[in-house]
Amino acid sequence: MKLPLSNRLSACCDYVQSGDRVADVGCDHGYLGIYLLSHGIARSVIASDINEMPLESARQNASKFGVADKMSFHLCGGVRHLPHNFDVLVLAGMGADTILSILSDAPWLRDKKYRLVLQCQSKRSDLRRYLHQHGYAIRRETLAQDGKFLYPVMEVVYDPTQIMTEADYYVSPALRKSGSPLLPEFLDHVIGGMRKSVNGLAITGNEGYEKRLAVLEQIQKWRMEL
Numbered sequence: 001m002k003l004p005l006s007n008r009l010s011a012c013c014d015y016v017q018s019g020d021r022v023a024d025v026g027c028d029h030g031y032l033g034i035y036l037l038s039h040g041i042a043r044s045v046i047a048s049d050i051n052e053m054p055l056e057s058a059r060q061n062a063s064k065f066g067v068a069d070k071m072s073f074h075l076c077g078g079v080r081h082l083p084h085n086f087d088v089l090v091l092a093g094m095g096a097d098t099i100l101s102i103l104s105d106a107p108w109l110r111d112k113k114y115r116l117v118l119q120c121q122s123k124r125s126d127l128r129r130y131l132h133q134h135g136y137a138i139r140r141e142t143l144a145q146d147g148k149f150l151y152p153v154m155e156v157v158y159d160p161t162q163i164m165t166e167a168d169y170y171v172s173p174a175l176r177k178s179g180s181p182l183l184p185e186f187l188d189h190v191i192g193g194m195r196k197s198v199n200g201l202a203i204t205g206n207e208g209y210e211k212r213l214a215v216l217e218q219i220q221k222w223r224m225e226l
């Protein structure tokens with residue numbers, strides 16, 4: 001029986017180290033935790049979901065794959081009611097608003113003893129801006145492809161010394177350094193979206209135009225340098 005792990009979730013697993021205790025919030029089917037346990041990577045997994053049905057499916061899958069004894073299951077939103085005894089928090093497959101609300105609710109995560117693995121489905125620049133403004137640093141970031149979609153996946157630690165610019169919120173320094181073969185395609189995608197937004201701001205005479213144009217020019221420069 002093979003676990004149907006997407007490239008996106010596999011990239012999240014790559015940031016988990018041997019012996020880590022993992023909390024997978026919004027676990028749904030539970031595949032991430034099951035993979036980490038059945039491959040002897042994680043020591044234990046806290047699996048949680050805000051909805052009963054996905055959590056039940058995680059429970060059943062964990063039994064099917066013989067790892068239920070190393071997983072605990074929690075029906076709750078975010079991390080507020082979870083035990084704090086983990087090393088890595090994974091938030092994957094959720095939009096920026098959900099991830100931001102989970103992080104805002106848990107200032108205790110701003111501690112060097114935790115690592116966060118974040119895979120955000122929307123408004124990723126908002127997430128990177130929030131992380132930077134709250135003392136988090138993106139230590140590593142890469143890209144995964146499933147079908148025609150590209151997914152940035154990041155490893156985040158608490159380090160208030162990291163400096164980021166507005167353009168970095170769209171393509172982080174860690175992602176630019178990642179050497180991912182998907183980076184040119186990803187930058188083209190970001191540039192395409194940014195051009196539409198700049199054109200829209202130009203038409204409406206919005207005061208944010210100059211700032212957005214400068215970001216676009218910076219990202220185009222990075223693209224040329226690849």
Ligand SMILES: C[S@@+](CC[C@H](N)C(=O)[O-])C[C@H]1O[C@@H](n2cnc3c(N)ncnc32)[C@H](O)[C@@H]1O
Pocket residue numbers: 009025026027028029048049050051054076077078091092093094098102
């Ligand atoms: C699209 S699924 C992603 C599942 C899995 N993490 C993945 O990346 O494949 C999102 C899951 O997060 C759960 N969820 C949404 N908001 C949540 C919250 N605030 N706390 C915990 N779970 C949440 C949903 O019920 C759903 O099962």
